[in-house]
Amino acid sequence: MRVYLLLMLVAAAVTFLTTPAARWVAMRTSAISAVRARDVHSVPTPRAGGLAIMLGIVVAVLLASRMPFLEGVFEDRQVFGIVGGALIVCALGWADDIWDLDWLTKLAGQVLAAGFMALNQVQLVTLPTPGGLTIPSSRLSLIATVLVVVIAMNAVNFVDGLDGLAAGIIAIGGTAFFLYTYRLTAEDTPDNYASLAxxxxAVLVGVCVGFLPHNFFPSRIFMGDSGSMVLGLVMAGAAITVTGNIKPDVMTGAAAIPALFPLLLPVAVIMLPLTDMAMAVVRRLAAGKSPMAPDRLHLHHRMLALGHSHRRAVLILYVWTAVFAFGAAALVEWDWRIVMSCTAAAVLLAIVVTMGPLRNRGRFLDDDAALEQAGHGSAMAGRPAAPRPRAGAGLGPHAPQNNEESHA
Structure with missing residues (x-):
């Protein structure tokens, strides 16, 4: 555990310290989110934070490669497949942050990155169900791998619409997934806790934590596509590597449920992004529009429309992520009846926080107070005050920062 915590700290430190440099690069390369009518931010904001995130991953993995404890992880090509795929989508995302690539070009790049991972043994070949289920052909395996990776990347990309939202969700959900993978490794190989997943x-959680101080409202830099796609790809890659290691017979009796976790837990981790993406695609297709057409009906928009401030909306969505992710992870350790009861209570509490009186609590986690504290008053001077959205009165003036909405 200490080794993983050290790598998490290194990834966080590198990302935190290099984010100002990424901001400088973004300014010099015009990777900047201009202020549009549908945007949340009030001033043009750099959006190449993914460069610092990627650097944090690379440095932490290089350090891990020199540690005897993890030498077995680097005996095959999987780790290089994940890092290499992340580098591909980071470069793709950076190009999109600068030039606003069309959706077909980005999809082709995502497929290329997923294919690179599959060629380096990060491939979904079995489904971890009790008794095991092997994918019958290499072609289907490749298609399944690409599909899972592309969906994960776009799910994280879709939800990256408020300051600190994507990084926080992945940090919280990634912590739950890390604890699960660590426990699974301890059960599977008690004499060796080294695990690629x-x-x-651990590295993914570290880079998110390191980036958040720069990205939480009011954000000084956005992660951009170069960051959101990297987070989704690494999450998917870790999940895929677990599917090849799970042994359903390791856990017996009522604990046989965890045999499904390499599939279920990653879904729980990104439940909000997946839900948001599915709703957006259905909504736009039903309206006769492209699935990538921008709109203002995402989950975070709805939170703002309920009357929540930017920061309250983000923190409440953190709560929902924790409920899903840790609720699923808890099934590994405790009886499912206890876990379901606790999760149901947590869901009720989250509903009260979401729909209750916090929506109109004055300056509690108010955006204006945060802007004043950060010294953004001068940046707002001369700009008309945005009207507060009223609960049930439709959508407020806010919209995603820079990612999915700029894809159209």
Whole structure:
């Protein structure tokens, strides 16, 4: 555990310290989110934070490669497949942050990155169900791998619409997934706790934590596509590597449920992004529009429309992520009846926080107070005050920062 915590700290430190440099690069390359009518931010904001995130991953993985404890992880090509795929989508995302690539070009790049991972043994070949289920052909395996990776990347990309939202969700959900992978490794190989999935999740949590101080409202830099796609790809890659290691017979009796976790837990981790993406696609297709057409009906928009401030909306969505992710992870350790009861109570509490009186609590986690504290008053001077959205009165003036909405 200490090794993983050290790597998490290194990834966080590198990302935190290099984010100002990424901001400088974004300014010099015009990777900047201009202020549009549908945007949340009030001033043009750099959006190449993914460069610092990627650097944090690379440095932490290189350090891990020199540690005897993890030498077995680097005996095959999987780790290089994940890091290499992340580098591909980071470069793709950076190009999109600068030039606003069309959706077909970005999809082709995502497929290329997923294919690179599959060629380096990060491939979904079995489904971890009790008794095991093997994918019958290499072609289907490749298609399944690409599909899972592309969906994960776009799910994280879709939800990256408020300051600190995507990084926080992945940090919280990634922590739950890390604890699961660590426990699974301890059960599977009690004499060796080294695990590629645990390594990548520790690093992923670290880079998110390191980036958040720069990205939480009011944000000084956005992660951009170069960051959101990297987070989704690494999450998917870690999940895929776990599917090849699970042994359903390791856990018996009522604990046989965890045999499904390499599939279920990653879904729980990104439940909000997946839900948001599915709703957006259905909504737009039903309206006769492209699935990538921008609109203002995302989950975070709805939170703002309920009357929540930017920061309250983000923190409440953090709560929902924790409920899903840790609720699923708890099934590994405790009886499912206890877990379901506690999760149901947590869901009720989250509903009260979401729909209750916090929506009109004056300056509690108010955006204006945060802007004043951060010294953004001068940046707002001369700009007309945005009207507060009223609960049930439709959508407020806010919209995603820079990612999915700029894809159209």
């Amino acid at each position: 645990a390594l990548m999740m």
